[in-house]
Amino acid sequence: MNALMRCFAVAALFVNLLPLAAAESMQTPAKPSQTTLEVLNPMGVIEPPATLGLSPRVSNLAGIKIALMHNNKPGASNLLDVLQDLLKKKYPDQSYARGYQTQPVQPPKDPEMYKKAAAECRAFIFAMGD
């Protein structure tokens, strides 16, 4: 990477950078009559956590218990009511756990909630009311 490009490697981790902006940043070297501004990067360094993979999927939804969870935002429970109804018609021997929910934009009141849900259920559907 040459010096000019290095100066211009505007970086951001996960926020989308616009290609247009990146393209604009590649300029020809300054002529004597031109003005150059070099500024420090205002973005914060992020230390990404160890990236985790997903859990293996279930091979079949028949006969399993599913946690129907939500974040207590309006409508989420209604959506899960219908989904439960639809799933039950498709998989009559399925069962459901409905008591697991977070507070709106806050963690669940019960800090053990996820552990309890994980112990009870083979899969989960989490409806965000947002």
Add this chain to the structure above:
Amino acid sequence: MQMEKLGVPGVLLVSSQFLNDAKSAAGDWAMPGIRIVTIPSEKWYRFRGTVEQVRPLAEAALEPIIKALTTPLTPQEAKPRQQTSQPLLPIKVTDVDYGDALERLNELLLKNHMADGLPVVPATRKAVDAMLKGTTRSRDEVIGKVPMKFGIATVEKIAINSVMAGAKPEYFPVILAAMEAFCAGEFWHMMGSSGSFTLIIMVNGPIAKEIDMNSGIGFLGDCWRANSTIGRSIRLATRNIGHTWPAENDMGLVGRPSPNTFFTFAENEDMNPWEPYHVSVGFRKEDSTVTVTKVGSYIGASGQKVGGGAVATWSAQSILDGMAQYTTSKVGGYYTWFHPEGAQALIDAGFKQRSDIQSWFAKKTGGSPKNISVAVTGGVPGYSMIWGYELNAHVTKKISGATLTKAGR
């Protein structure tokens, strides 16, 4: 994500408008590949209110949900590539003269989500070094991590954003203390919430006068450089260090009130008949402090004006009653701001101590007196105001390390 981490496969249902936000948050919490099914936003918010209305949306989502739960993982989903940190190198622009270079810089910063929509001051190395001269603190000292993406707020990173905001080096210790409050682990920021919450930044103590902060008429307004640029520094620092952007991972639907500078001012201690606010929460009168509070926007107790200002007549009781109509929660806190005449009228009416005010409101709310914060703001004439806040979103920090002011050292 917690369930996936515990070995249970699942699917997240979000409205389509929140898809980017959900993906962003999934990456923040180490699981960028979580499976998501979207519900069309244009229908979800209209039809979520009843089971009957939401049924077609659930029917449309059913097969994608089943697929998300049963389709075997791809190798990338099972073992995703580790997210990596990228170097954040200087930014350089060149143009025919300074004005054009500055314009080019501003365009570039905004396109790359590093600005706030107003032109910024170039954070050159020289300007940043000058800003750092306002504090004794090391440029590498970590103040905290800034949500939404928990970027590391070093003193230097905050200085860069403060230069961009147009702040003077003598303001910098105030900005650092405010960032300490914002980054405090206990501070519930909600700067990504659709509720469009915003921040109040109130400065107390002798530093406020030294840096010429407005505490009188127009205290929430513009035209005072310290008020405007301290607030803007916090705004830019939270955006840039925390990597947040509207409609991506900041879902404030109507925008945050006073969006570029938050509400930044000094308590009017000269006209406060009680002790200054910071003394009421345990600091010494000669200390300088900054109190950062997250408050709601455009609804209920979110800056309601009470009293008559220059227009109508009022009494101590009418002010209290006017505020009390918004004190609907007994679990939250209330930030009560009395205009100087209102405060004096309350003294005359028998509220000799700040605690008398707190007790009066506590009886109204059924909550604790300590959850009522009392400050004196504005000039003569003025309005009293009331704001609601969560108890974990109201933090006061002492200003320290100042080099260019007598206070805050």
